[in-house]
Amino acid sequence: MEDIVAQVMRQWERIHPELDITPIAVIGRLNRCVLLLQQAADAPLREHGLTRPEFDILGTLRRLDRELTPSQIAKETFASGAAVTKRVRFLEERELVSRRPDDRDRRVSHLALTEQGRLLIDRLLPEQLGYEGALLEAMAPERQGELAGLLGELLLLLEGRLGVRQP
Amino acid sequence: MEDIVAQVMRQWERIHPELDITPIAVIGRLNRCVLLLQQAADAPLREHGLTRPEFDILGTLRRLDRELTPSQIAKETFASGAAVTKRVRFLEERELVSRRPDDRDRRVSHLALTEQGRLLIDRLLPEQLGYEGALLEAMAPERQGELAGLLGELLLLLEGRLGVRQP
DNA sequence: TCCCTATATTTTACAGATAAAACACCAGGT
DNA sequence: ACCTGGTGTTTTATCTGTAAAATATAGGGA
Numbered sequence: 001m002e003d004i005v006a007q008v009m010r011q012w013e014r015i016h017p018e019l020d021i022t023p024i025a026v027i028g029r030l031n032r033c034v035l036l037l038q039q040a041a042d043a044p045l046r047e048h049g050l051t052r053p054e055f056d057i058l059g060t061l062r063r064l065d066r067e068l069t070p071s072q073i074a075k076e077t078f079a080s081g082a083a084v085t086k087r088v089r090f091l092e093e094r095e096l097v098s099r100r101p102d103d104r105d106r107r108v109s110h111l112a113l114t115e116q117g118r119l120l121i122d123r124l125l126p127e128q129l130g131y132e133g134a135l136l137e138a139m140a141p142e143r144q145g146e147l148a149g150l151l152g153e154l155l156l157l158l159e160g161r162l163g164v165r166q167p
Numbered sequence: 168m169e170d171i172v173a174q175v176m177r178q179w180e181r182i183h184p185e186l187d188i189t190p191i192a193v194i195g196r197l198n199r200c201v202l203l204l205q206q207a208a209d210a211p212l213r214e215h216g217l218t219r220p221e222f223d224i225l226g227t228l229r230r231l232d233r234e235l236t237p238s239q240i241a242k243e244t245f246a247s248g249a250a251v252t253k254r255v256r257f258l259e260e261r262e263l264v265s266r267r268p269d270d271r272d273r274r275v276s277h278l279a280l281t282e283q284g285r286l287l288i289d290r291l292l293p294e295q296l297g298y299e300g301a302l303l304e305a306m307a308p309e310r311q312g313e314l315a316g317l318l319g320e321l322l323l324l325l326e327g328r329l330g331v332r333q334p
Numbered sequence: 335t336c337c338c339t340a341t342a343t344t345t346t347a348c349a350g351a352t353a354a355a356a357c358a359c360c361a362g363g364t
Numbered sequence: 365a366c367c368t369g370g371t372g373t374t375t376t377a378t379c380t381g382t383a384a385a386a387t388a389t390a391g392g393g394a
Contacts, residue, residue, distance in 0.1 A: 002323075004326060006319060022300070025315035026314055027299050029322050030197065032245075032322055033321055081372080082373090085373065104360090108359095108372060122183075138327075139320065146317055150310060152170045152172065155172065159171060218380085220381095238342060247381075247383085250382075274388060
């Protein structure tokens with residue numbers, strides 16, 4: 001059986017036989033997979049009133065297990081500064097994250113999980129991972145491994161080429 | 168060398184050694200790849216004043232090579248009806264797409280590429296594909312093929328599970 | 335015919351994202 | 365001490381996307 005992107009590729013082939021459409025095989029499928037996943041995979045988060053980027057901020061603070069400034073969070077979560085400002089304000093209002101001013105530099109603040117925030121992420125993460133695992137379970141583990149490996153290769157390449165390094 | 172997601176996984180491992188974090192290997196990398204690609208891969212489109220979803224509508228009309236109703240476009244491009252309404256209005260204003268009322272059912276309209284629209288997509292598609300190809304070229308073609316195959320497998324699985332079929 | 339329900343599309347109201355500007359502050363040179 | 369250029373963060377204006385309501389119409393049955 002053929003996936004949607006294969007059908008699309010055959011349609012293009014018919015219209016423009018001279019064109020090299022192989023990039024679609026990778027990029028088209030990536031886009032489509034993520035589109036499908038985004039709508040499905042974030043269900044557990046939504047039940048807790050969180051969006052994926054907000055969850056990412058909590059996760060980042062938890063896994064690095066230390067205070068972070070807004071700019072560090074922006075780099076880690078690959079978001080704009082403005083987006084971080086909004087999300088952090090929301091997380092502060094929900095008392096999942098707290099803010100401490102820097103001693104030396106008064107432009108800077110340091111963000112940390114509150115007790116509540118840590119409890120939430122520690123409860124939510126296994127739930128989220130379990131849910132994602134269930135979505136993937138129809139694919140054999142060794143195939144998942146191959147896929148992960150190739151995606152890692154691609155990601156490394158894109159990171160190098162599009163160049164985003166955190167110090 | 169390790170990609171970002173591998174680092175993230177090791178961080179989680181340290182914090183929660185008991186947790187099965189393998190879903191991150193696939194889903195985390197998918198998300199990150201698409202994030203990086205979206206910012207880079209749509210550059211040629213932006214130069215022509217188009218967003219990716221608008222480009223997708225033009226592409227859909229071109230590759231199916233016939234008139235489509237707004238709902239058919241919504242299904243094909245995996246977008247909401249409201250989003251299609253807006254994008255089509257924009258494309259009509261730019262005279263890339265034209266609209267014809269249905270003879271029998273006056274709720275329905277049929278959309279088609281204008282001459283201008285067809286010229287644009289036929290010029291833009293090779294440019295876009297070339298650009299995407301260049302982003303991928305550091306990956307050996309047979310590795311790209313393996314990746315495409317595994318993504319197809321995943322996509323088929325997600326399509327089945329999350330169930331979106333076009334008639 | 336007149337109603338009722340279903341369908342195709344658009345409009346409305348609002349949430350979320352971004353770029354650019356604004357703001358606040360630091361640090362080094364004069 | 366006073367500029368000056370740079371950095372960290374927030375605000376503003378604006379745009380895009382969505383859900384839900386509104387609109388318009390079809391088509392079948394009482």
